Amino acid sequence: QVQLQESGGGSVQAGGSLRLSCQASGSANFMAWFRQAPGKEREGVGCLRQDNGLIYYEDPVKGRFTISQDSAKNTVYLQMTNLKPEDTAMYYCAATESASKISDGGRLYCNPIPQKFDDWGPGTQVTVSS
Secondary structure, three states, X not given: XXXXXXXXXXXXXXXXXXXXXXXXXXXXXXXXEEEEOOOOOOEEEEEEEOXXXXXXXXXXXXXXXEEEEEHXXXXXXXXXXXXXXXXXXXXXXXXXXXXXXXXXXXXXXXXXXXXXXXXXXXXXXXXXXX
């Protein structure tokens, strides 16, 4: 089991940027970011597969959000740029040793399906105003 703690959330205007951090107590093969807006289901943002370094992004954030990691610090980051009001949500990081895969261009990426992740952080709020 991995303990996770997110940080870096806040309030920004549309077009702004934020960087979220997820500090983990240990390593896990699959690390992902999710978000949940009020009244909506939790949805995947992106997923990092440690064993091959591939990172998968969901369409709404592709080209605007970037996942990176500092392995020495057991920290995964979510750099968010060109933020939109519809990005407003509670953001969570999650970890698992075994996740669903999704094929794209002949490569197998980690598929950020919430039900497949075991360990979760408490979340950090991101609010984007227009």
